[in-house]
Amino acid sequence: MQFKHPEILWFLLLLLIPIIVHLFQLRRFKKTLFTNVAMLEKVRSESRKSHSIKKWLLLISRLLLLMCIVLAFSQPFSAKVNALKEKETVIFLDDSFSMGAKTDGVSLLEKAVQDIVQTVPDGAKFSLFTNHKTFNEVDIKQIQNELISLKAQSKQISYQNVLRKANTLFSNRGNVIKELLVVSDFQKRLGPITNDSLNIIDIHAVNLKPDTRKNVSIDSVFIDSELNLNVRYSGLKGENVPLALYSGNKLIAKTALESNSDSTTVLTIPTNEEIKGRLEIMDNSLEYDNVFFFNIDDKPKIKVLSISANEFNFLSRIYTEDEFEFENTPIGNLNYSAISKQNLIILNELDNIPNSLQTALASFLEDGGSLAIIPSNNMNQEAFSALLSRVGGFGITEKVTSEKKLTGITFEHPLFANVFERRVSNFDYPTFSNYYRVNGSFSKVLTLDNSEPFLLQNQKLYLFTAPINRENSDFQDSPLIVPTFYKIGLNSLNLSEPYFTIEQKNEIEVPTILAQEDLIKIVHNGMELIPLQQSYPTKVGLTFENNPEFAGIFSVIKGIDTLQHLSFNHSRAESKLEYLDLDQKGFASINTAFPLLFDQLANERAIDAYWKWFVIFALIFALVEVLIQKFLA
Known part of the structure; x- marks a missing residue:
């Protein structure tokens, strides 16, 4: 048992006062009996014994009453050792594309956000970061709207980098418990979590899993006289997956893919024709890899x-x-x-x-x-x-x-x-x-x-x-x-490919001449992006690093002229639904939902206070004293 105000326990010394008073009242005096009262000696003897018992009971009840009052004011409690230490909490919320897989009809990311918003108490300070956003020393109300608006996106950092990033968000103070809550589906390709160099951090895993590990994705395409597309299947077998090919809004081809194993599918495309290609499949798992963009432009000589x-x-x-x-x-x-x-x-x-x-x-x-x-x-x-x-x-x-x-x-x-x-x-x-x-x-x-x-x-x-x-x-x-x-x-001329991957550095050369104040921009549905560009006598070099932020077919614009088109797709690295098998090594705890983890942490931080019980006991002993005074002669 521990005490919030242990200094009040010095008042227990007051228990000596009633003891001293009681002992003083019990001093014996030598008495001389006269013949006229000798016959009452027997009655007096019995009355003296009863009175002595009453005094002892009163003494005990008063001592217990006073002791309970002192203990109540010192506020005794019991708790685990770490429950009394100051804590810092950092939450990593994985918002990568793989968190778009479904559980109970919603994505893993939506489920995680709902649980965090509903579970974290108002006013509790913590830090939270995702693969592309950081919120330092906030409470849940400050970031609630931003969390709800989070969408799965392409950037994904390895779990070792998650630890390094979390370590920068903790303070340098000693004797502080640092807890990192990792909310993720723990894809295998991002490597294991090892806490050897950061053992001051307690890592708690919230291991989210989709209802099914089935997924089909368009992995890549290449073009010769026909369109060849590589399709990747995860967990699917013997199921037909619809596939449609569009040029703009025009349907060019439609077929069904049989999901037996990773394969190459060949589609016939129009020859000597510009194509703004869009491949679409119907798949109920991950959504980001259901559409693949490519384009075929007239190549400059x-x-x-x-x-x-x-x-x-x-x-x-x-x-x-x-x-x-x-x-x-x-x-x-x-x-x-x-x-x-x-x-x-x-x-x-x-x-x-x-x-x-x-x-x-x-x-x-x-x-x-x-x-x-x-x-x-x-x-x-x-x-x-x-x-x-x-x-x-x-x-x-x-x-x-x-x-x-x-x-x-x-x-x-x-x-x-x-x-x-x-x-x-x-x-x-x-x-x-x-x-x-x-x-x-x-x-x-x-x-x-x-x-x-x-x-x-x-x-x-x-x-x-x-x-x-x-x-x-x-x-x-x-x-x-x-x-x-x-x-x-x-x-010698880095011509545009049928498509580019957003997560890579892409360098493209456009055969055009720029005036001194001219700029090339790429445009898609009203969104404009000005890439890094360098002008040469016969061409302009464009450099894209982790941009644009979304997939699609973009027009390359100089002034009012459309020079060519560029297609961008996200990497399909997350389409293969393979996950780490987590064990207790390296983790303080492993849970399958954020509320479960939060309940566990709340139990570990719980403090059982006993002062109310001592107040109740004090009242009981006060009542006992009243009853002794009233009913004992």
């Missing part, structure tokens, strides 16, 4: 200029007019003003590079252009090294006359990503009679059998280390030549 010493026609067969504006010009007829208008320039086996061309090419690269250099058998190494040192930080050291075979392909390099269905080991690799050694910092794309590079890259500069004319190599007859030069051409 990429401008490629080949500066050659001789007539080469293999490049014109690669850079066809349906995708490229290709021009080949001898160096003697070069129009320098045309350089800045190109996306890709190829120096095709030039023997020398004039200083004026070096300066023009350096400016071209600085303005975002791409440059590919194919050396000649008799090139001026000093001139080329000067250019390479100026724009790439490396140079040519020597010419090597030794037959080498190209044997290494960096399959993960952007030039060859998605080019090969599998890694080829028995490829018919080309050979080279002569090549040049280089030094500096670069990434290898293709390598010779001695591990020296044949094609290397430094940002938007590509260098072949060997001539590819038929006298020096059979590279022109190799199946590698087409994807190599074709992808160099495609990468």
Whole structure:
């Protein structure tokens, strides 16, 4: 038992007063009996015994009465040790897309918000944060409306980052119990919770689970002559899921997906037609992944200029007019003003590079252009090294006359990503009679059998280390030549993809020219967003980082002109309903609902007060004293 006012217990010393008085009244005196009263001795003896009992009972009742009064004013109570310590509470409310799964007809997020609003008492101070909002030192009335308006969204932080964020919201005071309440569905992909470095925090888990773990989502799409979409199934088997394809508000195709396993579905789409695509499925679990946006616009042609010493026609067969504006010009007829208008320039086996061309090419690269250099058998190494040192930080050291075979392909390099269905080991690799050694910092794309590079890259500069004319190599007859030069051409202008993922950094190049005060903005249903943008002579680079905030098809606007369209979708990472199996390790408690956790914490903080009982006992002993006075002689 503990006391709120233990200093009042000193008043128990007052119990000595009635004891002293009582003892004083019990002192014995020697009495002399006279003959005329001797006959009353027997009666007096019996009366004296009765009177002594009465005094002892009165003493006991008064002592108990006084003791109960003193104890009542000292306010005795009992409680657990931690119940008396000051507490700080931080709540993490998971508002990610996976919390949109249903339980009892409402989403997990809506259920959690209702429970928090209804359970947390008015006036209680706490901090609360979600994946994208923070409320520090508030009470429930201050944030009630904002909590009710919360919608599931894409941003999701790992559980270890939840602990780090919570730790910043607690004070630095010692002897304070810090309690973190984690309200989440605990998706497995976000990793476990380990409290080793933050053991001053008591973590209480509210582990919410949907009624069912069934879900179907459109994971990704890719387009060739047809539309190919990858569909992911979780917990579904043998169920038909309706699928519809729209272009704007026009229904293009409709089918049913049989949910047996993750699969690719092929849909026929109109050819040579712009499409603002929207794929929709009917699924009663997560809603955010039921719609997938994509678009097919007329792609602008990429401008490629080949500066050659001789007539080469293999490049014109690669850079066809349906995708490229290709021009080949001898160096003697070069129009320098045309350089800045190109996306890709190829120096095709030039023997020398004039200083004026070096300066023009350096400016071209600085303005975002791409440059590919194919050396000649008799090139001026000093001139080329000067250019390479100026724009790439490396140079040519020597010419090597030794037959080498190209044997290494960096399959993960952007030039060859998605080019090969599998890694080829028995490829018919080309050979080279002569090549040049280089030094500096670069990434290898293709390598010779001695591990020296044949094609290397430094940002938007590509260098072949060997001539590819038929006298020096059979590279022109190799199946590698087409994807190599074709992808160099495609990468020279970062054209828009059919769709982009919002949670990633996306960089897009729009082939347009901006005046000094012009801006490009993207527009969707009246909402405007101005992305980060950088203007170049022939294009504008747009950068999107975690924006826009919602999925849809956006128009790219310059002034009053619509240049193209961009489609954005949220990542499908949360569509796979896989959850952590929580155990008691690392948690102070695990509950399935917020009210259950709050009741548990309330019981742990409960204080049982006993002062009322001592008041009742005091009244009882006062009544006992009255009864003793009245009924005992």
